[in-house]
Structures are given as structure tokens and as C-alpha cells.
Amino acid sequence: MNFCSDNTTGAAPEILAALAAANDGAAMPYGNDDFTRRVEARIAEVFETEADVFLVATGTAANALSLSVMTPPFGAVYCHARSHIQCNECGAPEFYSGGAKLVPLPGDDGRIAAGDLLAALAAHDPGVHHVQPAAVSLSQSTEAGTVYAVDAVRAIADVAHDHGLKVHMDGARFANALVALGCSPADATWRAGVDALCLGATKNGAFAAEAVVLFDRALAETFAYRRKRGGHLLSKGRFLAVQFEAYFAGGLWLKNAAHANAMAARLADGLDGVPGAALYHPVEANEVFVSLPEPVIAGLLDDGFQFYRWQREGATLVRLVAAFNTRAEDVDAFAAAARRHAEAAARQGT
Amino acid sequence: MNFCSDNTTGAAPEILAALAAANDGAAMPYGNDDFTRRVEARIAEVFETEADVFLVATGTAANALSLSVMTPPFGAVYCHARSHIQCNECGAPEFYSGGAKLVPLPGDDGRIAAGDLLAALAAHDPGVHHVQPAAVSLSQSTEAGTVYAVDAVRAIADVAHDHGLKVHMDGARFANALVALGCSPADATWRAGVDALCLGATKNGAFAAEAVVLFDRALAETFAYRRKRGGHLLSKGRFLAVQFEAYFAGGLWLKNAAHANAMAARLADGLDGVPGAALYHPVEANEVFVSLPEPVIAGLLDDGFQFYRWQREGATLVRLVAAFNTRAEDVDAFAAAARRHAEAAARQGT
Amino acid sequence: MNFCSDNTTGAAPEILAALAAANDGAAMPYGNDDFTRRVEARIAEVFETEADVFLVATGTAANALSLSVMTPPFGAVYCHARSHIQCNECGAPEFYSGGAKLVPLPGDDGRIAAGDLLAALAAHDPGVHHVQPAAVSLSQSTEAGTVYAVDAVRAIADVAHDHGLKVHMDGARFANALVALGCSPADATWRAGVDALCLGATKNGAFAAEAVVLFDRALAETFAYRRKRGGHLLSKGRFLAVQFEAYFAGGLWLKNAAHANAMAARLADGLDGVPGAALYHPVEANEVFVSLPEPVIAGLLDDGFQFYRWQREGATLVRLVAAFNTRAEDVDAFAAAARRHAEAAARQGT
């Protein structure tokens, strides 16, 4: 039973079926096909607005490309100190932007605060000696498995726009956040001030499909060239499009995300009261961050459970990610095993 | 009937089946899975040598990343004046290399000649004012649908190595060339001096799968970081791997390529003697370049045939590409239609 | 006697004196000083227009920085095949632009023709697969020591502007061209359609001083940041400014250039009729390109004359550059020596 990440899964059956269904016949390459036109229209419809849509195969590409149209090479991109773009993309934003600087901001539970952004911008010196504020990036849901309230997004976006910055949202797990918020896609994004959304599908049931949705359409001017130049324009583009088509069909994206979120909540519940277990962040989407005693971790690994862990502030922090296809019995088995190992450890002293 | 390109096709049924078969269960992400390990070993076996293998989703990524480990930012990459990297990748090699310069060389039928490379290198000045020769890139098969003889590859590689350059092979249609050559993959590549091969599968039956095969393993040192940083490390990496597994299984790649080549040859035969038709390049792989009179082109388009065309030296040059699933009856229909339109045009004078 | 280049000279006495005169007292750094403000105004006055002026220490910096504000990273910059930016700057334009592509154009005597630019642009495909035309660069005077007529500049600029390109002029030897043209600086530049001029002073009597003059002021938006980021914002900026102040004072720049041009003309005259000597390009500014028989070259080197030479089309091409301080007696000595060696060679047969 693998709780490492939602990207250890295969694709949802509906998405596999869509791929198979689109396989016959010829289609013009490089996104010049009807499938792509259709899904662009569909995404605009889902978000209740005009937008420019660009499909790519990875979240890193989506993030780095969208940031590259928001910042000059001498720009500063504000982001959370533990954000994916800052910590986990091997410098992709720097590469695609031609060397812009990511400026890490602090923030509890993976969220940056509008006030901290404001303070950073107020302290900024516009002189030529310094990189110039260009964008702020939010992850929704965050790397800590939490979700920004819509008002929190708007507060950050307001500060950003007041200072001439663009607002980027890393939505690798956007559907999980959306389900948690219970609002419309439009309310969660452009109506709250988001200029560009990287809408992930891969972690929530696709093979490999991410959509860059540019609500600020001026950002689209050079995007297509940058995507091609980055090697991210797939020749058989229809197969990106049909993944998204199936993703939206019948609300699959919301259904998948709701299930994953429910499984994470169930896991948090199951771990509640396990001796030595303590949630590290609130569980608001599909990830559980919990510190566990070493003997418990050892026991779980012995049982064959898989998950990532880190040393953080003297304790061992475990991350457990639920996905669209996580089974309730596996969640319950994990919680029961954790409880069993914790109680055994308690009996043996320590 | 679409003769625009071999990338207007879907995937071969075997490759779709492999994708479906690998969809169940969890696999560690980012290529840390058994599927990927297995296909790396399989590729080494196919090429009868140790090599480092990196899978990506596009040919542009494969080319640009492999060139980026062959040249410093101030390097020169010699290539054919009409090569894909020079003309059709929107500057991806320049982007990934940090600004290296592609130096176009002339050459009939899409092939550069060892002598022209030697002359360029002999004229080179090593001073700091000039970009420094770093690599030579060959396309096999070429953008003109021709194939380098193994001896021609070796002659170029010898000149390159004598001058300290690395040898890159753009093999977006490598299987088509291999079938035409009738030699082993090893003879066609590293035994002839190729240091890195971009082995395409997409055009020959995959959804989106290209393998960078580094025979010169020193080139692999930084590759994995560059791939990640470029956004080309797919999270659900197993799905790249299984495409290649199916590609090699039972010689599918050779079977597909042989069929495509045969269809191109059949098309060339069918056009032989069509009034006003003249082959522009020898037909050696799966592409036919033929100049056709305007009324013939107009007639074919009217009939619903699809193909690319360019004005070149006062004539209209048509490119017809055959793929793994091109049907003989479509080929014959095209040739018959061309003949019909040509004869009609002849009758009407002009 | 050194005819290698006009950059083997020291500075003109007037410029050394200006440096010394400005040495006392404090001045705010990084160009925030009165000297810099004054010279910016002076340059605007010299060119009879508003313009943004940025001072740097090298011609390569001036060229690469000004091109970097004219082209996106996926842009194409058209230039002569033997231009300095293409052949002699080790890829600086590619570096500063983030990987744009220089597209070499042919052209006799170092000049590109409007028709060739037009043909290149007419053949261009705007699709995402190709770098996009962004700028054209002219060298005035050219690398061949020739000068574009004002009408030729205007014809090229008209083609460029009609296609949305910016016009860059590499004026490392602009004063030499200006003197040859006999027109005003304004007529030679912005009135003929030049958007940005790199105005060199170094080769014509300064220590190290080049001015980027942006007639198209929209190009200035990011220039200051790019200059700083490139390391080209000198802290003691007043010393760049005073070089230019002295350069213009009393028409020093024109006087120096006129002298250099006159010395080149005198040299060409002196070589006229020397057996075996043949001018390779017209002598229009301060450079003489002449092919000379090997025994003559050997004799001149023996005599201690210094100059660069290249093998070009089977002959030895010698470049002789006159500078602001080239002495007539040295010119005459060179010509006399060449004649003597040529006649000796003729007497000895061969």
C-alpha cells in the first residue's frame, strides 16, 4: 500500500478509455486538432471566462513556463519558502525565466500571508542594483496539504496587483483545493485575482496532463513560442487534450478529488489518538503530515506501507498522500497498524 | 487521407495495449520504477553496449537536452542548414545550451559531408573572440527523407572526434533509417562514432516517447538534473517506459518502420511517370519529396488528400510521409489521383 | 609600426586630459553624477533628438545589451555573415538575449542588401516551430571597411520596420563612417530609420567608452537593469562620461576619424600599382583590405610592420587599419616597403 504520493497511481479508467477512444484516425499535430480546440473551449466554460489555455505534460513545465511570461530575467518571484517551485523543481523557474530570483517568504502551514508580501514589497528598493518584483506564486492546495481561503488569495492578489506584480497559482492539486473550498473554479481563481493557473490533472487521475490557464490574456503573447522552445509542444497533441476532456466529463475531476480528500480525512481520523502521533499541519486536502515515533515508522515499513519521511525539528515527519483510487480499507489498515505499533511501543516502555 | 506527417497518427495497437496493461497498481514516480529500469536494460541490449538512457516525451526535448551536455554556452554545433534543430525547434538548442550557436553546413539531400565539416573546422580560430566547436549533429533519416550510409556517419564522426567534437544523432526517424540500412543498431550508431542518439518512437507508433541514449557515458553526468530542470521528468514515468518496451517487443519498431518505408517506396513508384512530377530527393526512408504541377496539387487537395507543400526554387514541393499504419490502398489512390489530375491538365493544354 | 587595429592605440591627449581633470573630488557612483547627466544631454544635442543614452566600456557589451532589448529569446537577428556580432563576440548576443539566433545574410563588401533581407523575411514562417524575426543589425562602417550610403540604411530600415523588426547599428567605427558620408549624425541614424546606435569611442581615441543611443525610447525600459545585471554599470561612472565629453568637444571625434580615414586613403594610394597588390574591398573609411604576395608580406613583417592577415579564397588578405594618431610617414614607409619588396620579388622571378 503506497501512500508516497498521488503520482504513484496509474490513470483513472475514464481517462484511459478516452485515450483509447481517440487513438484511431489522423489528427493534425502540435495542437492543431479538434480535440485541443474543444478542450480549450471546455476549460473556458469551466472557468466561466475567456482565457488562453496551453497544455503540457508536466507540472514543472507548466509552472516554469507560466512564470517565464510573468517576470523579466531580472525579476523577483515571491513564493513560500517550502513551495514546489522553490524547493523541488531543480531551478526550472530560473531556467525558463533566464535567471529570475525566487524570493522565499515564511508562512505557517505552507501558506504565505498578504502582510508578509506587503512588508517585502514595502522594503524593496527599485534601483538597478536589485532584482525587481514581478510575480507572486501561491500553491493551491499547498505543499503542506492546506488550502488558501478565497479571501486569503484575494488579499495576496490585491497586494500583488497594487505593486504591479502578477499572481501565479501552482494548482498541481487544484481540484483537491477546489473541493475543499466548495466554491466555483472562477471564484477560486480569476475572481480572486489569479492571473495564471497551472491546473494539474496528472496527480488526480491523468497520465500526464497539465493546463496553463492564462486569465490575464496579455501573458499569452509569447507563451506558444516559449512552450515550443522548451520542448513542451507534444506532436500528438490530441492525447493531452482528451485526458482533460475526460477529466472534466461528468465532473470526474471533482469526484476524484473529493474521494482523495475524504480518504485523507479518514486517515487523519484514524490516526487521532494514536499514542505519539501528532498532526503537523491541518488536513484540508488530500495530504496528511503527521509526526510518528520511530518504532511506529519502523513497524509500518515492515508491514509494507510506503511513504516519504523527513527529519524536521527533531521529530520524524511522515507524509501520507491519498489519491483518486485510494481504498478505504487500505487507509483503515494503515491507521490500525499505526495504532498497533504505537501501543506495542508504549507497552515496551520508552 | 493524411500524408502530412507520421505524427498525425495515433499509437500502434501494441503500444496502446501496453499502456493499458501497466495502468494498474502503484509505481514510484519520476522514473524510479521497475518499468524504467527494465527498458533501460532493454535499450542497452538492443544496442549491444552499456549506455545511459533518459526518456522524455518530445523529440525537441531529446535533441536540446542531449546537445546541452555536449557544448558549453560558448560552443558551436555544426548541423545541416535544413536540419530540424536549426529550422524547426524555435531555438530550443540555444535555450538549453545557454546560448550556443548552431553553425549551418550545406549538403545535398539533407546530408552534410565530412569534407565540409573538416573545412569548417580547419578555418576555425580558437581565440576567445569566437564560439568554439563542440559538436556535430546528424539527422538519421534526414529532413530530406534520405539516409546516411554507415561509412558516411563514420567519416563525419572521425573528423569530429579528431577535432574534439561530440557526435549527436537526431533519430526522430531512426528506425526508418535502420531498416533502410539493414545493419544492426550498434553498427548504425556507436560503432560508427555516434556519442548520443535521440531515438524517436513517437513518429513510428508511440504516443509520445523519445529516448536519449548516451553511448559516451561521460555525457550523462549532469543529464538528469538538466532533464528535471527543463520540466521533462514525467512523474508517472512508467508510461514512457512501457511505450518503449512495446516498441521493441517482437521487433515492432522495425516492423512499423519497414512498413512505412515500403509505403513511401510504393508511393514513389506510383508517381513515377506522372506528367510533371519529379522527385526532389531520393526516397530512402518513409518520406517522398516530389514537385508537382499546381493543377495536380489543386486536384489532390480537392480530393481530400492532406500534405504539406512549400515553394522552393520556383516549383511547388510536396512532402508525403508514410507511417506505420499507412494503407496501400490510400497510397495507390493518391498516385492514381495524381496521375489523373496530371493527365487532365495535360489534355487541357497549359 | 602597428597597423593591426585602431585599438592598439592609447587614448587621444584630449581624452587623457579630461580624465585627469575629472579626477578630483567626489561624485556619486553608478552614473548618478553630473558628468553623466551632461554627456547624455550632449549626445542628444549631437543627434538633434531625444534619446536614451547608456554608457559602457566595451563594444561587445554595447552590441549585446542593445540587441537584448530588441529581441525575445526566441527571436532572430539578421546580420551580415561576417559581422562582428556574428563572428567576433563569442556568442555575446546569444548570451544577453537568452539564446536568440543570429541569421547571417550575404552581401558584397560587408554590406547587406535590403532585397536580401526582404527575401529572408518573405520566406519566414510565423509558426511556433521557428525563431521569429526581431531585429536587423548593420555595421557602420562595416567589417570590410566600407560605408553604407544613407539611402541603403533607409532601404533596409524600411524593410525591417514594415515587418516589425528593430534596426540596430553597430557603430564601433561610426565616426569614420560619418566623416565618409559627410552628413549629420541624425541623418546617418534615426532619420534613416536606426532605432539603436552603438556609438564607439574606444577605437577613435578613448580609453574604453561606448554609448548605446536608443532613439526608439521604448527600448530603454529594461536597459538599465540589464546593464547592471551584465556587470556593465561602472561604479566610477564619471570616467566614462568625461571620455565622451572630450570626444565631442571641439569636434574631436570627427577630427580623429577624418585623420584616420585620410591615412587609410593615403595607404591605398601608396599601394596602388604595387605589383601583385589588389584591393579586396573599396577603401571608404579607415581600413584597407589588400591581398599581397607572400614575399611582400614576409618582407613587411621582417621590417617590423604589424598587421593581421587571413587566407581567403587562395590569396593572403592583409588588413591595415589607420587610427586617429597614425602618422603619414609610417603610412608612406609601409607603402614604400611594400613596393620595394614587390619589385624585388618581381626581379627574382617566381
Added chain:
Amino acid sequence: MNFCSDNTTGAAPEILAALAAANDGAAMPYGNDDFTRRVEARIAEVFETEADVFLVATGTAANALSLSVMTPPFGAVYCHARSHIQCNECGAPEFYSGGAKLVPLPGDDGRIAAGDLLAALAAHDPGVHHVQPAAVSLSQSTEAGTVYAVDAVRAIADVAHDHGLKVHMDGARFANALVALGCSPADATWRAGVDALCLGATKNGAFAAEAVVLFDRALAETFAYRRKRGGHLLSKGRFLAVQFEAYFAGGLWLKNAAHANAMAARLADGLDGVPGAALYHPVEANEVFVSLPEPVIAGLLDDGFQFYRWQREGATLVRLVAAFNTRAEDVDAFAAAARRHAEAAARQGT
């Protein structure tokens, strides 16, 4: 009286004289001259070792170029959070390195601690998702006007080398640090583990002259190409060389730095006991950081004194920089004025 920076000065008379003395006659360009060869040898002699030396005109160029040969584009460069490369070079290190990431470390008084570097490296994950540790950069003297003890440099260098990092020293004010340490240049640098020193002369009496001294000569392999490509190879290179020649002649560099340091110490002494004045950092080189009450600052500005100031933690922080030509009477006048304004403010209450 200008205390803004040591770069508000002109050049030392000895350096102006050297420039004038070198002005006559021809010298080969681009550093291919005897002056440059001589000063390279001189620097090796001063540092008692073999080293590769590259001259440039700005400190930003020296820093960015030397870092660019220490890190791959996906590398991490550890530095103090307030270092010049992190805060004041508009992203030049990112530009020259192709997008490497600067990782800020904390540290009192502008100094990073070996333990903090060790902790950062211990926490590093070598996987492809993360930029890879490549170098550590120290400023000597620091941006806080303090000086690393030789043992502190060695401790940091040991940690760095143990983890495969290179050690960069930003020595824009190296002479000031050296005089403060009272050790040999060799002891202060390569014997303590420094791989590359950016040796500044501009702030200490030159016009514009910085030397990159590569003790780790493997770093020199590509440096010359990178310098040219960055536009930092001056054509009349002799004028960089002679500034350094004069800088070392008769110990001018040490004499100038000792004077500046003494003036800073005198200033700190003079401010000692001024009501409301508090040193913000120890005064160890030629800079005084002192917080002063607002009325005192207002009074000093009224008197015509010039200096930079920042709001920092609720107080106003003033930076006062002494240079090679700062006069004792000006220092005393400043201190006396500060005392006068402080006492007046005290009398008026508040």
C-alpha cells in the same frame, strides 16, 4: 564631504600617473600585451603561488564570472543573506551561471558561520528535484564592514571542500580586510582554502580595475571565453593592467587601505559617546555602521554631509565609508557635528 561610499572617489594620483605613462605607443589589444603579462606575474608573486588572473572593469563582472565557473546552471551558491551578490547585483550571478540559485545563510555582522553552512549541506537532498550545492561565497571585508578571521575562512572552506563545493571570495574591499588581518595575501586566501578571489582595486584607488585570481586553476578552463562573451574583455587591456601595476607598486594598495581603515576607526572613536549613537556592527575595516537619532541625521544632512541610510529594526542605520583619500579633518568635522546635533537634540528634550 561625501561618506556614501569608497567609490565616490576619483583615482589615486599614482594610478592616474600610471595610466598617463602607459598611453604612448601601440600595444596589442585584448590583453595580448606586455603590461598584462607583467601584472599577471606580479599578482602571482604577491600571492606567492601560481594562479590564473583575469582583469575586468567591475566587481559585479568579477563576481558573476568567477561564480559561473564554479557552478552548473542547476547549482546552489551559499552566501550571506545580505551579501552583495545576493542583494546588490541585480541577479548577475544568476545571469552568468545560467540560472543557478543563491541560497542565503544567516550570520551576525555580515559573516556566515561554518556551522550554518554545514547544517545547510547536511540537510541537502542530492536528488534531481533540487539544485545541487556548488559553491560558497564569502565577502572579505563583509557588507557589514567586518572581517573574517583567517581561521573562520578556513573552517568554512573545510566544510565546503568536504562537500565538493568551491570557495569564492568577494574581495571588493580585500585590501581593507588584509590590512586588518595583518597577514600575508596568501594566508588570507588560498592557504585558508579560497579557490577564487575577486580582488578589487576600484574602491581603493583605481579608476575601474578588478582582478579575478583563480587559485584553483582548473576553474580557468573556460573563463576567457566567458569573459569575452560577457563583453568584459577590454580592447585596450593595457589600461586595466597598469592600474594594478601601480596598485601594488610600493605597497600602494596596503597604504591606501590602511589609511581608509584608520579613518573609519577615527570616525568610530569620534562618535563614541555621542548621545543616541550606537554602533551597529564592529568597525573592523573602512566602514562604520551606526544608528543615529533622526534629528542628528537631519542636522548632518543640513551641514552638507552625504551618506546612505536605511530603516532597520525601527532605527535609522547610517553607513559611513572611509576611502584612501578621506581626510582626518573631515572625519573630525563629522564627529563633532554629530555630537553637536545630538547634544542640541538632548537639550530640546525628545
